[in-house]
Amino acid sequence: MIALGALAAAAGGCGSEPNPVPERIAFASQIGNDxxxxxxxxxxxxxxxxxxxxxxxxxxxxxxxxxxxxxxxGRDGNNEVYVMSVNGSGPVNLSSNAxxxxxxxWSPDGDRIAFSSFRDxxxxxxxxRSDGTDQVRxxxxxxxxxxxxxxxxxxxxxxxxxxxxxxxxxxIYVMNADGTAPVRLTTNTxxxxxxxxxxxxxxxxxxxxxxGNLEVYVMxxxxxxQTRLTTTPSQxxxxxxxxxxxxxxxxxxxxxxxxxxxMNADGTGNVALPAxxxxxxxxxxxxxxxxxxx
Numbered sequence: 001m002i003a004l005g006a007l008a009a010a011a012g013g014c015g016s017e018p019n020p021v022p023e024r025i026a027f028a029s030q031i032g033n034d035x036x037x038x039x040x041x042x043x044x045x046x047x048x049x050x051x052x053x054x055x056x057x058x059x060x061x062x063x064x065x066x067x068x069x070x071x072x073x074g075r076d077g078n079n080e081v082y083v084m085s086v087n088g089s090g091p092v093n094l095s096s097n098a099x100x101x102x103x104x105x106w107s108p109d110g111d112r113i114a115f116s117s118f119r120d121x122x123x124x125x126x127x128x129r130s131d132g133t134d135q136v137r138x139x140x141x142x143x144x145x146x147x148x149x150x151x152x153x154x155x156x157x158x159x160x161x162x163x164x165x166x167x168x169x170x171x172i173y174v175m176n177a178d179g180t181a182p183v184r185l186t187t188n189t190x191x192x193x194x195x196x197x198x199x200x201x202x203x204x205x206x207x208x209x210x211x212g213n214l215e216v217y218v219m220x221x222x223x224x225x226q227t228r229l230t231t232t233p234s235q236x237x238x239x240x241x242x243x244x245x246x247x248x249x250x251x252x253x254x255x256x257x258x259x260x261x262x263m264n265a266d267g268t269g270n271v272a273l274p275a276x277x278x279x280x281x282x283x284x285x286x287x288x289x290x291x292x293x294x
Contacts, residue, residue, distance in 0.1 A: 023246070024286040025253055026050070026060035026069055027260055029277035036277075037071055039086070042246075042262065042285075044273030050088035060284045061104050063130075069284075070094070070104035070113055081115050083130070094132035103147050106130070107177075108154045114138070116146035125159055125179070138179030147194055150177070152201040158185070160193040172206055174221075185223035194242050197221070199249045199288070207241030214240045216254050218265070229267030230256070242281055247288035255281045
């Protein structure tokens with residue numbers, strides 16, 4: 001395997017010019033009746049299967065160094081958080097629990113992974129070291145807390161919860177990385193979920209049905225300036241969501257009706273990527289990798 005941070009030494013000698021690292025997107029694709037993890041270039045080309053379509057492999061998340069991918073899978077009979085190399089080799093069960101563990105999110109230093117777990121009878125946010133040790137519960141609520149995403153500076157975690165309306169609408173909260181000081185960011189009569197920090201930590205993209213359809217929104221990190229980026233005719237009732245930022249913060253990848261789409265961060269310039277399976281979802285953009293000299 002060739003690490004992404006040291007891709008493709010140039011054929012023409014030992015110059016000092018850095019080698020560009022191609023933009024890649026990992027995603028889950030439905031192949032037949034099951035899901036596999038794929039990775040492709042950001043334009044949809046060069047798609048490669050990283051797992052077989054067995055066991056429900058979803059929710060990929062690149063490690064900050066670009067060398068590993070965490071993901072959710074039911075291959076062991078219940079959902080677990082696994083990690084594998086970027087070529088799909090060496091998959092390891094990290095969460096290893098009799099209950100369901102899902103929605104992994106790497107800390108920006110690569111030392112820890114936040115995830116959701118049902119091990120205590122309802123969905124809570126946990127954190128563990130990247131080797132699966134030191135599993136610690138961060139939330140303790142009778143409601144559902146899930147879909148964590150680590151802030152770029154590593155100090156906070158944004159997540160989805162129904163703690164203000166158990167069994168009803170979902171809202172987006174943020175808390176310190178140790179689980180303290182939770183603060184509500186969204187307040188409306190619809191559901192808001194799937195939060196994702198921008199690389200500069202200033203904004204959060206999310207999914208909401210507040211206007212009757214599932215759409216992609218963005219807000220400032222304090223919950224202000226909530227703005228809709230996508231518009232879907234109400235009669236279409238399409239699934240639109242799972243937004244993630246590009247490494248440079250200029251674009252957002254998301255799912256629209258079973259296809260990975262990419263748009264500018266202001267919602268313009270939308271492009272649908274070529275379909276791989278019958279449904280492509282859960283995009284994760286390769287983080288910014290330092291360029292290496294030839």
